[in-house]
Amino acid sequence: MKKLRVLVLVHDVLLPPPDAEELGPDDTYLYQMELDVKSTLTELGHEVKVLGVDDDLVPVKTAIGSFKPHIVFNIITDFHDVTTYEAHFVSYLELLKQPYTGCNPRGMVLAGDKGISKKILRHEGIPTPDFHVVPLRKRLSKLPPGMNYPVIVKAATKHGSAGLSQASVVKTDKQLQRRVDYMHRSQKDDVVIEEYIEGRELTVAVVGNDRLEVFPVWEVWYTKLPKGARPIADARVKWNVEYAHGIGIKTGRARRLPEAKEQEIHAVARRAYRALDLSGYARVDLRMDPDGNIFVIEVNTNADLTAVEDFSEAAEHAGYDYGELLELVMRAGLAYKPAWQRV
Numbered sequence: 001m002k003k004l005r006v007l008v009l010v011h012d013v014l015l016p017p018p019d020a021e022e023l024g025p026d027d028t029y030l031y032q033m034e035l036d037v038k039s040t041l042t043e044l045g046h047e048v049k050v051l052g053v054d055d056d057l058v059p060v061k062t063a064i065g066s067f068k069p070h071i072v073f074n075i076i077t078d079f080h081d082v083t084t085y086e087a088h089f090v091s092y093l094e095l096l097k098q099p100y101t102g103c104n105p106r107g108m109v110l111a112g113d114k115g116i117s118k119k120i121l122r123h124e125g126i127p128t129p130d131f132h133v134v135p136l137r138k139r140l141s142k143l144p145p146g147m148n149y150p151v152i153v154k155a156a157t158k159h160g161s162a163g164l165s166q167a168s169v170v171k172t173d174k175q176l177q178r179r180v181d182y183m184h185r186s187q188k189d190d191v192v193i194e195e196y197i198e199g200r201e202l203t204v205a206v207v208g209n210d211r212l213e214v215f216p217v218w219e220v221w222y223t224k225l226p227k228g229a230r231p232i233a234d235a236r237v238k239w240n241v242e243y244a245h246g247i248g249i250k251t252g253r254a255r256r257l258p259e260a261k262e263q264e265i266h267a268v269a270r271r272a273y274r275a276l277d278l279s280g281y282a283r284v285d286l287r288m289d290p291d292g293n294i295f296v297i298e299v300n301t302n303a304d305l306t307a308v309e310d311f312s313e314a315a316e317h318a319g320y321d322y323g324e325l326l327e328l329v330m331r332a333g334l335a336y337k338p339a340w341q342r343v
């Protein structure tokens with residue numbers, strides 16, 4: 001790939017310090033992806049600038065004006081602490097006519113709301129568990145007709161398993177009502193209740209705009225789960241390294257998955273990506289029940305691209321080393337045609 005000027009936009013609190021490359025993973029894990037992207041693009045010979053973004057857009061505009069990046073590598077996942085504003089941030093880049101990596105704003109809005117995205121998936125006939133949306137100011141006293149316990153109670157627009165714990169999976173109307181109230185209060189967000197799918201936890205990494213590249217199916221295993229606990233990637237699993245280690249979390253290439261099933265999962269992932277109008281790259285999370293039925297759980301735009309995380313490892317399995325993956329992502333960003341280029 002030709003050498004590019006790349007402006008990496010990160011949250012100011014996740015700006016790697018100047019000596020970050022000399023530090024060990026225990027010190028750098030909070031900003032590992034930011035560091036991996038910066039150091040790898042630099043090693044590849046690109047001219048890289050990293051800007052920490054807080055609550056002010058002026059420095060973003062100034063940096064774009066002076067550095068004139070061929071592409072912004074966008075690692076901003078919220079703004080003013082609001083998750084859904086990540087899409088508005090991309091809108092701002094687009095209004096500046098600045099090419100960027102990752103998803104377009106409309107796709108981000110659609111995929112970023114579990115209620116809206118599931119309505120679209122349902123409409124398109126893409127398998128997803130039965131669900132019901134409870135808006136922030138409504139209450140729910142019993143399970144809607146046609147749905148079956150157990151159900152899992154989630155915040156519509158939050159990432160990173162916010163508010164999710166073992167208590168999120170409920171089996172009675174009383175538990176359901178309590179958990180919905182709790183999620184409304186603690187997350188200040190609409191709530192999605194969804195039938196709980198017992199089974200394997202799978203993910204598919206996807207890159208592209210029109211032509212999509214899908215990587216081998218990845219699996220999450222809970223190898224030392226205490227008796228009675230459910231295998232769910234709740235907040236402790238995602239954010240408490242010791243706890244995750246304790247319940248034996250492992251990820252890797254899905255095992256004993258017949259070729260035809262892998263193809264079916266890939267087809268579902270592509271359909272979900274297209275139905276939500278995504279671009280750039282995303283990770284599709286799925287579950288497969290014991291009968292082999294596939295369900296899309298959610299689609300994560302601008303998924304984690306840390307060098308040793310699932311997305312990058314799946315790409316490596318498909319023959320893309322980490323640098324090649326980042327360049328693939330930048331190529332998708334450069335190739336994406338936003339509306340202003342189509343008028």
Ligand SMILES: Nc1ncnc2c1ncn2[C@@H]1O[C@H](COP(=O)(O)OP(=O)(O)O)[C@@H](O)[C@H]1O
Nearest residue numbers: 129158159160161162194195196197232233298
């Ligand atoms: N319908 C479901 N059936 C079984 N497990 C689920 C379901 N929905 C979510 N989970 C579990 O909860 C985790 C987090 O839910 P997810 O919808 O992916 O939200 P987040 O955006 O917080 O990652 C999933 O990785 C999975 O382990």
Ligand SMILES: [Mg+2]
Nearest residue numbers: 160285298300
């Ligand atoms: Mg998820």
